Amino acid sequence: MLAWTVYISFLGVLALMLLPAGNARAARGVALVTALLGFLIGLVSAFGFAPERGIQTITRTAWIPGLGIDYYLAADGISVTLVLLTGLAAVAGILFSWNIEHRAKEFFVFYLALIAGVYGVFLSFDLFLLFVFYELAIIPKYFLIAIWGSTNREYGAMKLALYSFIGSAMVLVGLVAAYVTAGSKTMDLLVLAQYPFPPALQNWAFPVVFIGFAILAGLWPFHTWAPTGHVAAPTAASMLLAGVVMKLGAYGALRVAMTLFPLGLATWRNEIALLAVIGIVYGALVALVQKDFKFVIGYSSVSHMGFVILGLVTLNTIGMTGAVLQMFSHGVIAGLLFGVVGRMVYDRTHTRDLPELEAMRLNKALPFAAGTFAVAAFASMGLPGFSGFAAELQVLIGAWSAFPTYTVLAGVGIVVGVAYTLRVLQMAFFGEAPEPVPEAAHPLPPITLPERLGAVLLIATTVLIGLCPRLLLSLIGPSFQSPLFEHVLKGGNL
Amino acid sequence: MITFSYSQLLGLVAPETILVLTALVVLAVDLLVMRESSLRDRFLVSGLFATVGLIIAGAWLLAINVPAPGAHEVVVGLPMLTGMYVDSALGRLVKVAVLVLTLCTIVMSLAATFTKHVGEYLALILLATVGMLFLISAEDVLMIFIALELTSLSLYILTAFNKRSLRSAEAALKYFLFGGMSAAFMLFGLSYLYGLSGSTGLHEIAARLGGPILDPLVAAAIVMVAIGFGFKIAVAPFHLWAPDTYQGAPTPSAAFIASGSKVASFFVLAKVMTLGLAHSGGSAGWGGYAPGWLPVLAVLVVLSTFLGNLAAIAQTNVKRLLAYSAIAHAGYALLGILANSPAGLTALVFYVITYGLTVLGAFAIVGLVEEATGEARLVDFAGLGRREPMLAFCMLIFLLSLAGIPPLAGFFGKFYLFAAVAAGGANLSLLWLVVFAIAMSAVSLYYYLQVLKQIYVAPSPAEPIALRVPAATRVLLALITLVILVLGCAPNLLLGYLLAAQ
Numbered sequence: 001m002l003a004w005t006v007y008i009s010f011l012g013v014l015a016l017m018l019l020p021a022g023n024a025r026a027a028r029g030v031a032l033v034t035a036l037l038g039f040l041i042g043l044v045s046a047f048g049f050a051p052e053r054g055i056q057t058i059t060r061t062a063w064i065p066g067l068g069i070d071y072y073l074a075a076d077g078i079s080v081t082l083v084l085l086t087g088l089a090a091v092a093g094i095l096f097s098w099n100i101e102h103r104a105k106e107f108f109v110f111y112l113a114l115i116a117g118v119y120g121v122f123l124s125f126d127l128f129l130l131f132v133f134y135e136l137a138i139i140p141k142y143f144l145i146a147i148w149g150s151t152n153r154e155y156g157a158m159k160l161a162l163y164s165f166i167g168s169a170m171v172l173v174g175l176v177a178a179y180v181t182a183g184s185k186t187m188d189l190l191v192l193a194q195y196p197f198p199p200a201l202q203n204w205a206f207p208v209v210f211i212g213f214a215i216l217a218g219l220w221p222f223h224t225w226a227p228t229g230h231v232a233a234p235t236a237a238s239m240l241l242a243g244v245v246m247k248l249g250a251y252g253a254l255r256v257a258m259t260l261f262p263l264g265l266a267t268w269r270n271e272i273a274l275l276a277v278i279g280i281v282y283g284a285l286v287a288l289v290q291k292d293f294k295f296v297i298g299y300s301s302v303s304h305m306g307f308v309i310l311g312l313v314t315l316n317t318i319g320m321t322g323a324v325l326q327m328f329s330h331g332v333i334a335g336l337l338f339g340v341v342g343r344m345v346y347d348r349t350h351t352r353d354l355p356e357l358e359a360m361r362l363n364k365a366l367p368f369a370a371g372t373f374a375v376a377a378f379a380s381m382g383l384p385g386f387s388g389f390a391a392e393l394q395v396l397i398g399a400w401s402a403f404p405t406y407t408v409l410a411g412v413g414i415v416v417g418v419a420y421t422l423r424v425l426q427m428a429f430f431g432e433a434p435e436p437v438p439e440a441a442h443p444l445p446p447i448t449l450p451e452r453l454g455a456v457l458l459i460a461t462t463v464l465i466g467l468c469p470r471l472l473l474s475l476i477g478p479s480f481q482s483p484l485f486e487h488v489l490k491g492g493n494l
Numbered sequence: 495m496i497t498f499s500y501s502q503l504l505g506l507v508a509p510e511t512i513l514v515l516t517a518l519v520v521l522a523v524d525l526l527v528m529r530e531s532s533l534r535d536r537f538l539v540s541g542l543f544a545t546v547g548l549i550i551a552g553a554w555l556l557a558i559n560v561p562a563p564g565a566h567e568v569v570v571g572l573p574m575l576t577g578m579y580v581d582s583a584l585g586r587l588v589k590v591a592v593l594v595l596t597l598c599t600i601v602m603s604l605a606a607t608f609t610k611h612v613g614e615y616l617a618l619i620l621l622a623t624v625g626m627l628f629l630i631s632a633e634d635v636l637m638i639f640i641a642l643e644l645t646s647l648s649l650y651i652l653t654a655f656n657k658r659s660l661r662s663a664e665a666a667l668k669y670f671l672f673g674g675m676s677a678a679f680m681l682f683g684l685s686y687l688y689g690l691s692g693s694t695g696l697h698e699i700a701a702r703l704g705g706p707i708l709d710p711l712v713a714a715a716i717v718m719v720a721i722g723f724g725f726k727i728a729v730a731p732f733h734l735w736a737p738d739t740y741q742g743a744p745t746p747s748a749a750f751i752a753s754g755s756k757v758a759s760f761f762v763l764a765k766v767m768t769l770g771l772a773h774s775g776g777s778a779g780w781g782g783y784a785p786g787w788l789p790v791l792a793v794l795v796v797l798s799t800f801l802g803n804l805a806a807i808a809q810t811n812v813k814r815l816l817a818y819s820a821i822a823h824a825g826y827a828l829l830g831i832l833a834n835s836p837a838g839l840t841a842l843v844f845y846v847i848t849y850g851l852t853v854l855g856a857f858a859i860v861g862l863v864e865e866a867t868g869e870a871r872l873v874d875f876a877g878l879g880r881r882e883p884m885l886a887f888c889m890l891i892f893l894l895s896l897a898g899i900p901p902l903a904g905f906f907g908k909f910y911l912f913a914a915v916a917a918g919g920a921n922l923s924l925l926w927l928v929v930f931a932i933a934m935s936a937v938s939l940y941y942y943l944q945v946l947k948q949i950y951v952a953p954s955p956a957e958p959i960a961l962r963v964p965a966a967t968r969v970l971l972a973l974i975t976l977v978i979l980v981l982g983c984a985p986n987l988l989l990g991y992l993l994a995a996q
Contacts, residue, residue: 021883064986066993067910106950128909132900139899142943146951154947161943162936169936172912173929180916184837201922 002045002123003058003073005038005083009116016109024104031108032094038119039087046084051077051475054482055190058123068186072126076482077475078254078324082122082247085331088461089243090115095454096339097236099347100148107148111236114140118244122251127175128187130256131168134248138164141237141245148234150346156225156232160241163215163225170212171252174205178260193259193484206264210257210272216249218305219272220279227298235342238294242301242334247327250308254323258312262487269313270403276313277406279306280413288420293345293352296424297337300380303413304330304388310403310410311395315491317480319398322391324476329379329387329465336376336458344369344451345428348444354424358431368447370429372455377421379462382414387465390473507579508558509551509589510627516547517620524613536612537604544600544616548623552593555586563995577634577695583995584843585630588761591847592630595754595854596623598970602858603746605964608656615655619750622648626758633696633769635684638762642680642726645755646673652747653739665742672725672735680722686715687770696770705773708785712774716787720794723763727756729828730797733821740817745861748813752820752857753850756827760846764831764839767791775834779923791832795927798825799934806941812860812870815941816853819896822938823849826931829911833918840992841914845907847988848895848981852904855974856892858967859885866959875945877954882961886949888971893942895978898935902982908935910989 012034019026049056055076063071075083093111100107113136120133138161145157179187182195197205215222226246230238258265283303290296304326311323344366346352363370379386382393392414399407465472480489504511520540528536563583599619609615625645632638650673654666688694690711691702703712724732740748767775767787776786783789802822809815827849830842862885863878864870879886895904912928919925981988 063984064906064989066986066989067913132905135900135905139894143950146947154951158940158943162940165939166936169932172909172932173925176909176912176916176928177922177925179913180922184913184917 001041001058002075002080002083005041005087005119006073006116006123008034008037008041009112009119012112013109013116016105016112019105021105024101027105027108028094028098028100031112032091034112035087035090035094035115038115039084039091042080042083042087045075046080046475049075049077049080049475051080051478052481054479055125055484063126063129067184069128070126070188071129072188073123073129074125075123076484077477077479078251079122081324081328081472081475082244082251083119085247085328086115086118086122086244088457089240089331089335092335092339092454092458093236093239093243095450095457096239096343097234098448098450099343100234100236103147107144110140110143111240114144114240114245118248121248125189126187127179127189127192127256130189130252131171131175134171134252135165135168137245137248138168141241144237145229145233148237149232150234151231152228153232156228160225160229163222167212167215167222167249170208170215171256174209174212174257174260177201177205189256189259190484193487197261197263199263202261202264203267204264206257206261207268209261210253210265210268213249213252213257214309217246217253217309218249218279218302219309220275220282220302220306223279223283223302226302227295230298230301230338231292231294235339235347238338238342239335242297242338243331246301246305247331250305250312250323250327253309254312254320258488259484262491265313265315265488266491269315273310273313273399273403273406276306276309277409277413279303280310280410281416284413284416284420288416288423291354293341293354293357293424293428294338296354296420297334297341300337300417300420301330301334303417304334304380306413307392307395307410310399310406314395314398314402315489316398316401317477317489318394319402320480321473321476322394322396322398325387325465325469325472326391326395328472329391329462332458332462332465333376333379333386333388336372336455336462337380339451339454339458340369340373340376344372344447354427357428361431363429365444366447368452368455372459373429374425375459377425379466381418381421385463385466387462387469389466390469506581509554510624512547512551512554513620513624513627516544516551517617517624519547520544520620521613521617524616528612533607533610533612534605537606540612540616541600541604544620545597547620548593548597548600552590555590555593560586577697578637579628579631580633581631584839584992585761587991587995588630588757588843588847589627591843591850592623592626592754592757595757595850596620596750598851598854598974599746599750599754601966601970602749602854602861604966606744606746608658608744611655615652618648618652622652622750623754626754629758629762632762633765634694635687635696635699635766635770636694638766639677639681639684642759642762643677645758646677646726649747649751649755652750653743655747656744659742661742662744663742665739668735669739669743672732676722676725676732679718679725683715683718683722686711686718690715696765699770700772703771703774706776706784706786708774708776712771713785716771716774716790719766720787720790723759723766724794727759727763727824727827728821729794729824730801730821733798733802736821737814737817740820741811741813745857745864749854749857749861752816753854756824757846757850760827760831760842764842767831768834768839777919777923778832778927779919780926782919782923788832788834791828792927795825795828795832796930798822798828799931803934803937803941806938809941810872812872812875812945813857813864815872815945816856816860819938819941820853822934823853823896826908826911826935829915829927829931832924832927833911833914835914835918836996838911838914838918840989840996841907841910843992844985844989845911848903848907848978851974852892852895852978855888855971855978856896858971859889859892862961862963862967866961872944872948873952873955875948876952877958878948879950880954881958882963884968885961885963885971888975889949890946891975891978893945895982897939897942899939900982901979903978903985904982906982906985910985
């Protein structure tokens with residue numbers, strides 16, 4: 001049934017294409033129904049999912065028999081978790097873009113195409129298929145930003161598209177090398193992951209594929225697309241970018257790079273952990289000095305994704321489980337933050353300049369936005385009771401046994417994270433400007449129902465997972481017991 | 495003197511014969527019967543005859559006396575013709591592809607206004623096609639040369655067909671001069687091969703040249719032949735004619751040069767190298783260089799993909815942009831020959847067929863814009879997505895397929911080429927070429943997105959000029975788009991046949 005998340009999204013694209021161009025209401029409706037169906041399918045499947053049974057085939061047929069390529073969809077707990085996240089982010093993103101009137105139909109066509117590609121990546125266990133879905137996501141991202149974006153949109157869109165394409169080019173090199181070395185017979189991830197690739201190959205192919213994917217996860221120093229891309233993107237697109245697209249990168253790094261080349265992973269894990277920690281601290285420090293509201297959130301994403309990468313290369317179950325949980329948690333929280341910044345604040349005030357916002361005293365004008373952002377900020381800081389706490393704590397525990405020094409540095413990153421989050425919360429919403437702007441001059445439109453729904457949905461999720469992380473941990477944890485991760489967890493040795 | 499029956503010969507080359515007859519019929523009908531009719535009717539009637547001829551030839555190729563897979567049907571009882579005309583299952587598929595591309599070109603021309611010589615124009619297209627069919631069947635250097643010249647001479651004239659345009663004349667002259675020179679190079683190289691081996695058949699040449707130690711004269715012949723073919727397929731550094739010719743030629747002619755003639759030329763180039771110089775390949779592996787034609791082609795690949803992609807970035811005219819991208823794509827296609835394996839040949843054929851279709855569609859759209867605005871500058875595409883959503887969508891698919899974005903045919907073509915060439919060298923020694931080609935194809939996304947940005951992002955000009963889109967072209971574009979989408983999602987529909995024919 002999980003496969004229908006992909007199909008339903010493509011059907012949504014088709015249905016939207018058949019709609020008449022001017023009807024924004026209908027376009028929104030179709031998009032929302034499609035996204036909701038996808039989310040519900042994910043939810044129902046997650047309840048019925050038995051993660052201890054490992055990787056469960058959904059569908060498998062020969063696709064290009066001459067080359068040994070199959071149409072092979074399957075899922076384990078990690079896939080299910082991320083499918084859930086995708087559905088959630090998709091629904092919330094549509095709720096937060098309810099005000100799109102300009103070329104609404106095309107907007108949702110690209111939006112759903114992107115979602116379809118993302119679902120596909122999380123469910124593919126044939127590397128060719130995975131790559132197809134992975135690249136499918138590039139072009140919609142470009143148009144979403146270039147047409148509906150704001151500041152520097154064409155630059156940001158092109159930068160993101162080229163970064164993604166260069167990343168996937170690196171991945172393709174590694175995939176071709178692996179496919180050919182294993183005899184050009186199969187692209188099945190499970191088979192290739194068991195193939196003993198020679199150490200020399202692994203030592204160059206691992207960093208190439210890992211970094212190829214990690215570009216999209218915002219790994220320092222390849223993160224520079226992220227702030228510009230997030231800032232340029234329309235609200236829903238930045239929610240998706242931070243919410244799920246960055247997770248595509250991290251997922252690919254985990255699912256493909258690490259499992260195919262475990263020896264290479266063992267060789268390079270220290271360097272990668274170092275990059276991740278630099279990303280955590282650097283992203284947080286840069287966020288501390290930004291004047292643009294959205295740049296703060298953009299850099300905070302770089303910082304939080306650093307935890308994901310750090311967790312992945314701990315190579316122990318606690319750290320890696322934490323990393324996947326952090327993917328989910330950051331997807332929800334970042335979506336919420338971008339929703340507040342882009343939709344609730346920017347669309348009303350038409351500024352993201354923090355000093356200007358400070359003068360507006362938004363906590364009076366937009367109390368709901370202020371409340372939402374405060375909750376999101378606490379979640380983002382990693383306060384207990386929110387999902388971020390459970391995730392980052394797990395990552396740090398896992399990292400402690402592997403890289404004690406880096407763990408301390410990452411702890412510093414958390415402290416700086418508290419600082420920039422409080423700073424931006426204070427400046428944007430609880431400003432104490434000497435002469436407040438007269439309110440009657442620019443009455444801000446009130447927060448609409450779709451926005452409230454979207455915010456409540458995301459807040460509820462992060463609180464639910466924060467209070468009861470077992471819900472997801474019981475899905476993610478057993479997945480690492482499957483044979484796919486056997487070599488990874490043993491540091492490349494068997 | 496050996497006697498043989500001409501009827502047997504004509505039966506063997508039936509598809510080619512049918513096309514020659516069709517060309518004559520088209521000429522006769524247009525000149526004798528349709529003289530007084532309107533241009534539109536003349537194109538319709540002549541086009542109809544040409545279409546019928548193409549369909550009959552295609553049906554013959556698919557249905558009558560198809561050789562068994564892998565078997566190379568050699569003419570029985572005609573010893574002096576051995577290798578001059580070889581009928582193979584794979585060759586037949588390639589021929590059908592060429593016929594399809596020709597048919598598309600003819601449909602594209604139906605509403606043309608650049609010429610009044612309808613009969614001559616269509617007949618020349620058909621004659622060029624005859625040359626291409628012979629080229630695909632030829633395994634004999636003499637025959638290859640004659641077929642190549644038949645194709646080329648027809649194409650030179652087709653380029654010059656817009657007599658009212660100086661650019662068209664200039665394009666044709668450039669194409670002709672470069673083409674003539676390349677023919678000289680090729681003939682020179684082929685004469686060495688003949689001199690060294692005493693034979694014109696590719697198999698005999700390979701057997702008598704032996705190897706793998708390379709005779710300096712063979713090396714000279716390889717370089718000359720590579721230069722000769724390099725001009726024909728427009729790879730760097732022999733590409734200088736291509737941008738001007740593509741820009742100046744009437745759009746259907748340019749599309750035909752870029753599609754049909756490429757398919758045939760690449761197929762025959764693959765045969766000359768892998769059959770005729772089977773033991774003189776050398777090695778282009780990283781750190782394992784050995785002289786031969788492999789390193790020569792590797793140099794061409796590197797130069798073409800590099801120069802084509804970088805030069806395309808700087809273009810402001812979309813036709814020139816497509817020309818430079820064609821140079822880059824010729825570079826990718828050469829990878830299939832470099833793989834030097836059956837998989838490589840299949841990958842090459844898949845790639846050039848899908849590329850031919852894609853580029854034909856792209857040219858058709860660029861031609862429509864050019865016709866309306868006088869030029870096909872990037873800015874002339876501004877806002878096309880709003881004015882002509884269907885054309886814009888087709889262009890989106892074509893350009894993304896050229897860039898190699900899944901799930902379009904261009905992506906699978908590239909992937910298969912890369913996989914084949916990586917498997918071609920022992921121990922991944924050819925992977926450096928794959929890395930280079932993939933890096934360059936990442937560059938290419940930039941300029942394709944520049945065009946798409948104009949179409950979808952840029953606002954329409956204040957007073958846009960309406961495009962005149964003939965219904966036939968619309969149907970053609972929709973069909974090509976569909977094929978590219980379907981072949982991208984289910985490459986096996988074509989690949990299955992190609993693999994079965996090997």
